[in-house]
Amino acid sequence: MYAEVHHIDRLSPDVLRVVLTGGTLDQFEGAAATDAYINARFVPAGSPVAVPFSQDDLDSVPAEFRPRPRRFTIREWEPEQQMLTIDFVAHGDAGFAGSWAQRAQPGDRLQFDGAGGSYRPSPDVDWHLFVGDESAIGAIGASLQSLEPDARAVVFAVVEQPGYEIDLPSQADVDLHWLYRAHAADSENWVAATVAETALPDGAFDVFVHGEAAEVRAVRRHLAADRGVDLSSASISPYWRRRHSDEDWRKVKRQWMTDQSQDL
Numbered sequence: 001m002y003a004e005v006h007h008i009d010r011l012s013p014d015v016l017r018v019v020l021t022g023g024t025l026d027q028f029e030g031a032a033a034t035d036a037y038i039n040a041r042f043v044p045a046g047s048p049v050a051v052p053f054s055q056d057d058l059d060s061v062p063a064e065f066r067p068r069p070r071r072f073t074i075r076e077w078e079p080e081q082q083m084l085t086i087d088f089v090a091h092g093d094a095g096f097a098g099s100w101a102q103r104a105q106p107g108d109r110l111q112f113d114g115a116g117g118s119y120r121p122s123p124d125v126d127w128h129l130f131v132g133d134e135s136a137i138g139a140i141g142a143s144l145q146s147l148e149p150d151a152r153a154v155v156f157a158v159v160e161q162p163g164y165e166i167d168l169p170s171q172a173d174v175d176l177h178w179l180y181r182a183h184a185a186d187s188e189n190w191v192a193a194t195v196a197e198t199a200l201p202d203g204a205f206d207v208f209v210h211g212e213a214a215e216v217r218a219v220r221r222h223l224a225a226d227r228g229v230d231l232s233s234a235s236i237s238p239y240w241r242r243r244h245s246d247e248d249w250r251k252v253k254r255q256w257m258t259d260q261s262q263d264l
């Protein structure tokens with residue numbers, strides 16, 4: 001499946017909203033999950049590969065020019081308008097996906113499969129907890145937008161510095177805490193430390209925590225150890241790892257998850 005860039009909006013200095021349309025989107029089914037994601041294939045700059053491509057087309061292509069798989073959250077799917085919205089972190093020139101979004105122009109094509117995904121805010125809880133960085137802003141934004149007016153949410157959203165906040169519309173009662181990476185004292189525990197020192201509402205809550213692996217792991221540990229969260233029903237996963245490309249991260253992720261499961 002593939003689609004073409006319709007337009008791009010800058011949501012903050014380092015988050016780009018890419019809206020796709022056309023191509024074979026008429027076959028796209030979307031997903032009910034608010035963390036639904038696509039498996040996209042990013043063609044490296046200078047590659048002879050053109051979208052759409054088949055696996056056979058790639059056999060004769062040197063490895064460095066083959067499309068790289070990356071997962072991206074569906075911020076919004078509008079079937080009637082055939083518009084698919086994805087919010088990309090523009091994290092510099094390293095890698096393939098963020099840099100693709102930074103140089104994307106209307107008419108550029110993106111090939112993908114999907115959608116996967118599993119979280120949707122539970123209607124059976126008193127309130128919802130969200131913790132995430134810019135990579136999770138699409139899923140948190142879609143989740144907040146799905147909430148009913150009588151719902152309540154507490155959000156801890158990590159961005160680079162003041163001025164990098166992103167509009168997160170919702171009808172619900174949302175208590176939004178912006179966390180600034182530039183103010184962080186240490187790089188692995190600071191998000192968990194901020195959550196730990198914040199008074200949270202009483203009552204039953206569901207949990208959505210996604211973003212940088214070490215930050216997610218520390219929040220997971222805090223929620224289970226100090227807040228009594230049942231990890232089996234919480235949506236918690238590392239979306240990316242600092243200083244690791246997605247390829248390098250996938251090589252060590254299984255061991256990371258095993259180690260993480262032994263934290264608690």
Ligand SMILES: Cc1cc2nc3c(=O)[nH]c(=O)nc-3n(C[C@H](O)[C@H](O)[C@H](O)COP(=O)(O)OP(=O)(O)OC[C@H]3O[C@@H](n4cnc5c(N)ncnc54)[C@H](O)[C@@H]3O)c2cc1C
Pocket residue numbers: 037070071072073074086087088089090091094095096097098099134135136138139238239240241242243244245246247
């Ligand atoms: C289910 C799922 C959904 C996701 N949804 C989104 C989404 O909607 N939007 C989004 O932007 N990301 C999302 N991600 C994360 C995204 O897939 C990764 O960040 C991916 O590594 C980006 O690929 P890249 O080619 O740009 O960089 P890579 O080639 O993977 O990495 C190059 C360098 O950039 C660093 N890097 C990677 N991501 C970031 C980042 N976010 N901030 C700072 N540095 C980074 C790496 O550590 C590495 O040093 C999602 C991940 C998963 C698993």
